[in-house]
Amino acid sequence: MAFCKNCGQQLNDGAEFCANCGTSQSAQQPQANNNQAQQQAPIQPQVMTGDADVQATKSVAWLSYLGILFLIPMFAKKTSDYCRFHVKQGATFFALELAYTIVTEILKAICRAVFPGQWKYALFTAYYDQHIITKIVSIIFALGSIALCVLAIIGIVNAATGKKKELPLIGQIPVIGDLLDKIYYNK
Numbered sequence: 001m002a003f004c005k006n007c008g009q010q011l012n013d014g015a016e017f018c019a020n021c022g023t024s025q026s027a028q029q030p031q032a033n034n035n036q037a038q039q040q041a042p043i044q045p046q047v048m049t050g051d052a053d054v055q056a057t058k059s060v061a062w063l064s065y066l067g068i069l070f071l072i073p074m075f076a077k078k079t080s081d082y083c084r085f086h087v088k089q090g091a092t093f094f095a096l097e098l099a100y101t102i103v104t105e106i107l108k109a110i111c112r113a114v115f116p117g118q119w120k121y122a123l124f125t126a127y128y129d130q131h132i133i134t135k136i137v138s139i140i141f142a143l144g145s146i147a148l149c150v151l152a153i154i155g156i157v158n159a160a161t162g163k164k165k166e167l168p169l170i171g172q173i174p175v176i177g178d179l180l181d182k183i184y185y186n187k
Contacts, residue, residue, distance in 0.1 A: 054162045057083045064090025065155035067097065074184065084185060086159045088177030089167055093155060095176050097148055104141045111137045 002011045006023035016025055057073070057080040064070040064083075070090035077083035115131035130138075151167055158165045166172060 053080050054082045054164075056080070058160055058162050061086040062156045062159040064159060065093055065152045066090075067094055070094055074180075078185070082162075082164065085164055086155070088180055089155060089171055091180055092170055092173055092176040093151060093167060096170050096173075100144060100148065104144070108134070108137060108141065 002013075002015075002025070003009065004011055004018040004021060004023060004025065007018060007021045009018055009020040011018060011025060017023065018025060057077045060073045060077055061080075061083045063072045064074075064086040070087050073080075073083045074087045074091075111134045112130075115133045117128055117130040117134065119126055120129045151170065155167050157163075
């Protein structure tokens with residue numbers, strides 16, 4: 001249904017002039033053809049730039065620093081460079097955390113075997129009193145665990161705020177990241 005561009009009167013199909021005011025409608029026809037051409041043009045896929053990649057994936061990238069959960073962004077956002085960076089950092093952090101836990105538990109077990117504690121009884125209660133050396137070693141390892149928690153928080157904050165910064169100290173260890181590149185990312 002077409003209308004006159006001058007007076008707004010409804011036009012008959014294919015009319016070149018308005019029956020009411022006589023205005024030529026031929027100039028209006030090409031515009032309609034242009035609108036049809038614009039509607040039929042194929043929609044181009046949106047290419048993600050660096051900032052768009054960060055905005056689209058930072059809500060998942062922070063999971064890289066929560067232990068084995070680095071696998072979620074690794075599989076969910078495989079094509080994202082931003083997620084790949086944080087997955088490599090998170091995998092390195094996870095390997096360090098796992099090695100630290102294993103070494104800590106082994107050394108604590110050795111300490112408990114070499115310096116056994118003793119059961120003490122007082123006022124109808126019994127408790128196990130560790131040797132002083134075992135207590136000191138446990139405190140030192142607890143401080144190391146706190147340092148690992150601080151590193152995890154730094155990584156989470158960096159990923160969630162869109163920063164592509166390496167973790168202090170362990171961020172420059174490329175072994176795990178290079179291994180992920182070879183195995184999973186095929187680089």
